[in-house]
Amino acid sequence: MTNSAEEIVYVQAGPGSFNHGALMDLQAQDSRLSGIEPKFAGTPLDAMTQATYNHAEGLVLIAGNNNLIGLIKPTIEAVRKFEIVKIIAKIKKEIVMCLLVKKDDTEVVRVASIQPALDQVSDWTRRKQLEVITEPKGTAEAARKLATNEYPSQTGVIGPKTLVDIYPNLGVAENSIENKPSYTDFLLLMVRKRKTILTPEEAHSELSKCFQVAAT
Numbered sequence: 001m002t003n004s005a006e007e008i009v010y011v012q013a014g015p016g017s018f019n020h021g022a023l024m025d026l027q028a029q030d031s032r033l034s035g036i037e038p039k040f041a042g043t044p045l046d047a048m049t050q051a052t053y054n055h056a057e058g059l060v061l062i063a064g065n066n067n068l069i070g071l072i073k074p075t076i077e078a079v080r081k082f083e084i085v086k087i088i089a090k091i092k093k094e095i096v097m098c099l100l101v102k103k104d105d106t107e108v109v110r111v112a113s114i115q116p117a118l119d120q121v122s123d124w125t126r127r128k129q130l131e132v133i134t135e136p137k138g139t140a141e142a143a144r145k146l147a148t149n150e151y152p153s154q155t156g157v158i159g160p161k162t163l164v165d166i167y168p169n170l171g172v173a174e175n176s177i178e179n180k181p182s183y184t185d186f187l188l189l190m191v192r193k194r195k196t197i198l199t200p201e202e203a204h205s206e207l208s209k210c211f212q213v214a215a216t
Contacts, residue, residue, distance in 0.1 A: 007036045009059045009188065010051040012075075013114075014040040014140030016166035017159070018095060022186035023061050026089050033089065033188070042137040044078035048191050057085055057192045065185040065211050066095070068178075069119050071204060074136070079203040086190040090214040095182040097121050099174040100143060100157040100164065108173070112142040112151060113158035121158055124177040143167055185211060 013019045020038070027033045036059070041047035044062045051058025064075050097120055101108055110131035111118070117139055118125065118132050125132055133151070135142040139159030144150075146157045147167035156173065157163070164170045187210070198206065 007059065008039050008051075009036045009061050010041045010047040011038045012041065012044050012047045012060070012062045013138030014042070014144065016143065016163040017138055017140040018093065018184065019061055019063055019138075019186060020140070021160065021162060022063075022091050022093050023188075025093065026061075026091050026186075026188060029091075030089065040140070042141065044072075044075045045081065046137070048078050048082040051191060052082065052193050057190050059088070059188070060191055061186060061188050063116075063184050064187050064207060066116065066120070067183045068180055069116055071207055071211075072116050072184075074114075074116075076200060076203045076207055079207050080198045080200065081194055082191045083194050084189050084206070084210050085192055087210065087214050088188040088190060090185060090187050092183050092185050095120065095178065095184050096160065096176055097158055097178040097182070098161045098172045099177060100146065100159055100161075100170045101173045102146060103169055103171045105154060105156075107154055108156040109154045110152070111156045111158050112146070114138045114142070117158045120178045120182055123179045139163065140166070143170060146170065185214075187211075187214060 011019050041050045047060045051060045112133035112135050115134050142157045143163040161172050
């Protein structure tokens with residue numbers, strides 16, 4: 001890994017997301033990563049696709065494993081089509097889920113977020129009897145849509161509180177609404193396109209082994 005401003009990492013989700021925070025923490029811990037430029041790419045599959053579009057191998061940062069829900073399904077789906085060549089770095093982050101709302105909304109009847117985030121607040125959404133909207137591109141994309149009026153009124157977003165720094169017309173209505181204390185492992189990876197697509201079971205096994213290697 002060279003410290004070059006020309007290096008790009010394709011980051012799952014968008015600015016202000018948990019993934020963005022993981023990358024910033026990794027860069028703060030390791031000066032060799034400080035010159036890497038983030039490109040926000042949406043889903044894990046989008047990130048890997050963009051990372052390998054012009055190059056045989058590309059650098060991605062993805063969320064892979066959570067203590068409450070296990071291996072993250074969109075990442076498993078991406079690993080079906082892309083091979084993990086090398087683990088560059090790993091970081092574990094506490095995931096504190098917040099309810100983000102537009103500051104002029106007084107009531108929320110539905111919430112939007114990526115499915116793993118909705119899974120982590122399922123007890124809270126059931127208790128509040130809220131409708132849920134799945135946003136496959138992540139918490140940051142859900143926040144962007146809320147901030148730009150692409151959701152109906154009385155919609156909230158589940159995500160990190162750092163998103164209000166990106167979208168100042170949003171505020172934190174509730175904090176720490178996850179079912180239980182939650183931690184996610186994020187991986188900085190070198191990937192390349194597969195010649196043969198794996199089954200979901202094969203991809204699950206490969207990603208699981210990847211985390212076992214990263215833990216050693």
